[in-house]
Amino acid sequence: MTEQPIDSTLAAPLETEAEAVRRCNRKFYRAFESLNMARMRAIWAEDGPVKCVHPGWKPIHGAAAVLESWEQIFQNTSYIEFELEEETVIIEYGLAVVSVVEKMRSASQGQTVKGVAHATNVFRKEGGSWRLIIHHAS
């Protein structure tokens, strides 16, 4: 008869929470790649403080203005893909911070661009699901 070690059983819920945050973080980049506003809208918190800093932009505050900025980016992007590296997740109850390196390849107005940005993403748990409240990339 085999026994499940007690430690791993106890640790399971916490691991799942970190994994849920990682999944939401990847979902954000998949939404960005899809250039689909409905998918991007589903990532962000609907109220409370929300901030987005796109590389080289001034920060944008509030859900409505942030979504408008994504609409503008999506309209001016024909293709974008991300490779994520050095992802670190810090969680404390209903707040999670993800630090990640964004390696991107994008096409806009016939020009292909390769670049690296560094992001700090903050997620807040709202009604059981993690929603993005800060995206700071530079």
Place this chain on the structure above:
Amino acid sequence: MTEQPIDSTLAAPLETEAEAVRRCNRKFYRAFESLNMARMRAIWAEDGPVKCVHPGWKPIHGAAAVLESWEQIFQNTSYIEFELEEETVIIEYGLAVVSVVEKMRSASQGQTVKGVAHATNVFRKEGGSWRLIIHHAS
């Protein structure tokens, strides 16, 4: 006989926690202005994930490398002062995120520079005090 409203009594501990985070955030900028390494060292977490993104720099990971970067900045700065605006604090138990506009005036190698940066600062509570774990400015 006057009575203390029950609500304000209950709210007091939470207000104090947000105020403690604001104080630590201001303390970080005062340490920066002091150009004093002992003061800057006292702001940062001593272990765990630590990240610092200075405007225009690649991100720096780990407490030792982050403190080294501050030493480098302090050696190349003769004067710096900050005015903070639009400070927003989000707290969840032992994790706090501060979003702030940094209006700065600095002098380096005889040149005076004025600038505005936008920062996302993440603090973690360690043994009863808030310590900086992420400074992302751009």
